[in-house]
Amino acid sequence: MARDKDIPQVWEHSTGGGGSGIGYRYLRDMTPAELAEREAR
Numbered sequence: 001m002a003r004d005k006d007i008p009q010v011w012e013h014s015t016g017g018g019g020s021g022i023g024y025r026y027l028r029d030m031t032p033a034e035l036a037e038r039e040a041r
Contacts, residue, residue, distance in 0.1 A: 007029045007035070008030050008038075009027045009028060009029055010029075010030055011025045011026070011027060012026055012027075013025045014026070
């Protein structure tokens with residue numbers, strides 16, 4: 001499935017469980033709500 005190139009991607013930060021402080025980040029598409037908020041600026 002080809003992704004829509006018009007959708008900007010954002011780095012989503014996620015913290016690890018157990019309060020270890022070790023987290024990870026992954027790239028995901030912006031949600032429609034985030035896109036609308038960005039367009040409203």
